[in-house]
Amino acid sequence: MSGTSAALKPPVGAVKPVRHPEAPAPGELLGAHYEHCFGCGEGQQHGLHLQARAGEGVSVTAEFTVKAAHQGAPGLAHGGILTTALDETLGSLNWLLRVIAVTGRLETDFVRPVPVDTVLHLDAEITAVHGRKLYSRATGRIGGPDGPVAVRAEALFIEVKVDHFIENGRPAEIQAAMADPDQAKRARAFEVNP
Numbered sequence: 001m002s003g004t005s006a007a008l009k010p011p012v013g014a015v016k017p018v019r020h021p022e023a024p025a026p027g028e029l030l031g032a033h034y035e036h037c038f039g040c041g042e043g044q045q046h047g048l049h050l051q052a053r054a055g056e057g058v059s060v061t062a063e064f065t066v067k068a069a070h071q072g073a074p075g076l077a078h079g080g081i082l083t084t085a086l087d088e089t090l091g092s093l094n095w096l097l098r099v100i101a102v103t104g105r106l107e108t109d110f111v112r113p114v115p116v117d118t119v120l121h122l123d124a125e126i127t128a129v130h131g132r133k134l135y136s137r138a139t140g141r142i143g144g145p146d147g148p149v150a151v152r153a154e155a156l157f158i159e160v161k162v163d164h165f166i167e168n169g170r171p172a173e174i175q176a177a178m179a180d181p182d183q184a185k186r187a188r189a190f191e192v193n194p
Contacts, residue, residue, distance in 0.1 A: 007105050008154045010128035010135045017058040017126040017134070020098040024054040030092055039088030046070075048085055050122075052092040059125040060096070061145070062089045066118050077114040086138045086153040089122040093136055094157060097126070101134055101157040108153045114142055121145045132159040 024030055030052045035043040040050045046069040052062040064085045072078030087106055094101045114120060123145070124138035133156060140151040 004154055005105070005107060008107060008135065008156055010133075011130055014128035014130035014133075014135065017097060017129050019058050019096050023096040023098065026054050026056050028054045030054060030060065030095055033092075033095070037088075039084055039091070048081070048088060050085060050088050052089060052122075054096060055123070055125075057125065058093060058096050059123065060089060060092045062092065062122040062124075064120045064122065066114055066116050066120060068116055071116050073113075075116050077116065077118070077120075079108075079110055082110070082114060082120070082140065082151045083108045083153070085120060085122060086124075086140060086151060087155070089124045090136050090138050090153065090155045090157070093124055093126050094134070097129075097134070099134070099159050101132075101159045103155060104133070104158040105156040106153055107155070108151060110151055112142070112148060112150045114140075114150045118142050120150065121147065133157070134159065 032040040032042060035041045038044050038047045040052070041047055042049060046067070048064050048070075050062050050064045052060045055061055066077040066081070070077050070081040072081070083106065086108060087103055090106070091103065119142075121141045121144060122138060124136060126134055126136045128135040135156060137154045138152065139149050141147040142150045
């Protein structure tokens with residue numbers, strides 16, 4: 001992205017990300033981090049139902065099919081929905097580092113229209129880490145994983161503690177997520193939400 005803001009450029013001293021030794025293996029489906037997440041949860045009727053897979057290093061791939069409920073202009077995906085798909089894919093990266101992080105900044109470039117019924121092939125990677133800041137980028141392609149780029153983004157995620165969600169989330173949902181007997185689901189519920 002040629003017009004990337006200074007906030008998305010890793011500072012001097014930033015380091016390469018290191019995949020956590022217990023991160024999902026390359027090719028492994030990550031699954032929804034939270035059933036009611038608009039991006040990846042199955043509990044959202046008109047959600048994206050995005051499914052991400054761990055890639056090599058600190059990368060993920062994902063697919064999202066644009067439905068009629070996701071359109072902005074007639075027959076075309078809404079730009080906000082495409083940005084949501086990029087954000088969800090970028091947020092999935094945090095699971096490979098085993099950190100809880102939220103979107104601090106996200107810049108999206110819209111390169112070409114994405115028609116309804118199109119499968120958007122997404123790939124994302126963390127490019128640098130500096131303290132609590134995680135720098136990443138993603139692309140969305142149409143026509144296949146090697147097809148033309150339709151959207152791309154660069155992002156800054158900020159590592160937070162679970163208290164961020166407890167203090168800011170609606171109590172009913174926080175209590176329900178924390179009461180889940182499945183420890184992995186409990187941890188993943190707080191993985192990527194801002």
